[in-house]
Amino acid sequence: MDFTRDEGQDAVAEVVVSVLEREQARDFELWPILVDSGLLSVALPERFGGDGMGLSEISVMLTELATDAVAVPALPTLGLALPPLLAGLPDSVAERVFPEVASGAILTVALSEPGAPFVDKPSTTAVVDGDSVIVTGAKIAVPYAERARWLLIPTDTGLALVDAGADGLTITPTPTSGGIPEAGVRLDGVRIPAEQLIPDGLDRLHRTAIAAIGSVADGLLRGALVLTAEHLRTRHQFNRPLAEFQAVAQQIADLYVVSRTLHAAAVSANWALAQDAEIAATPEHRERTDDDLDVLAYTVASELPAAMQKCHHLHGGIGVDVTHPMHRYFSQAKDIARWLGGASFRLDRLGARCSST
Known part of the structure; x- marks a missing residue:
């Protein structure tokens, strides 16, 4: 390895x-x-x-x-x-x-349905009709849906690739905490060519999506940590850099540990997914990879928002100013943790995996 x-x-x-x-x-x-x-x-x-x-x-x-x-x-x-x-x-x-x-x-993916983040049994249906497929259902929190050229829609029979201009497709913008736009998507009998339905693709989508979100989380925390450390090095209080105060040093040290842990989890999961097809197809490798992905998803959902909150705290009032870059890190971190379903949701999935082995 x-x-x-x-x-x-x-x-x-x-x-x-x-x-x-x-x-x-x-x-x-x-x-x-x-x-x-x-x-x-x-x-x-x-x-x-x-x-x-x-x-x-x-x-x-x-x-x-x-x-x-x-x-x-x-x-x-x-x-x-x-x-x-x-x-x-x-x-x-x-x-x-x-x-x-x-x-x-732009491509985008509808990972969630109302009340069902990272839905593994979509209620959205795809019914074959001759050489076409009719897609019906509703999705939420779809990033960049308004600007997307194509939308990848998980259905009960596979992944449907839908043209953004298709008849029956309604895109409604929804508010978010960061600079990444989202929308709710409704499909009322949207017809696509049958060749644009990928059977049995949902499992692969979820696995690669968790790995990709983990990579983003790794970068966000690394960047926020550098930003915070520089602030503590250059900001003075009582004629001393903030970094010299023991309580501050302990907090930035904790953040470093979280950052390195998240980095190891993200790199490990992406490395496992990137192995050649022969290795990746073995049951043992697949099981280990799924373990890594569940650990990564929980680490992002539980640790990343808390770490960003601590970075904000160490910045004082400066970090909440929209003219300061810190708010971009925190906002994006909250959004991707929400996409994953949150810490409790991910802990339940990780616990179910542990109890079944």
Whole structure:
């Protein structure tokens, strides 16, 4: 087991860091710049003009972007939607979708239904009707739904890839705590070609989604910790840097431990998912990977918001000012913890896994 980044991962990280050092934008204005950098093509197959890389490179990209709390649709497009599409989309559909992704088209995923976060038994239905499939149901907390070109909708028979302009699709914006827009989505008899339904893709979607969210969480906490440590080093009280006070030093040390724990959990889960198909198909590897993913999901949902709250506390009143970057980290952390279903939900799932082995 070796978590050291390879040359491909290092190259992706260097491009992201270079873009962030060169550009001031940290919101949607950065998206076209990321498109021009070629980063959106990293994981696309070479036959569709991509670089043919994989989950490991996506993970590195998401982590590096999150260290600056960048509010762009990289997570829903590359981390949530793209991996299951790469695994299950037929070439006849992929040749239309993937080139659009490389050009900046946004993908998103509807992970949750009302009262059911990360729903594993969707009430949304997909009924075959000749060479079409009719999709009916409701989803909540869908990131970037209003700006998406395609929406990946979990149904009772698979993952349905729905065009954002399809008849019967209603998108209603909902408020969030951060800079990432969300919406409720209703599908009233939306008709899609049968080839745009991926059977048995929900399990893979959930596994790669948890890994991608963990990568973002890793970057968010790392960036917030650097920001907080610098504030404590340069901010003085009673003619001394705040970092020299024992109580403050203990709190920043606790944050460092949480950050390293989250990093280990995120890297381990992404490494396990990125193993070649022969290894990944073995029951033993799959079981260990699912263990890692459940631990990662609980760690993000329980530890990340609390750590961000402590970073806010160490910043004093400065951190809650919207002109200060700290609020971006905290807001995004709360949103992704909510996407996962929250700490109690994740603890129940982790406990069920422990009690069944």
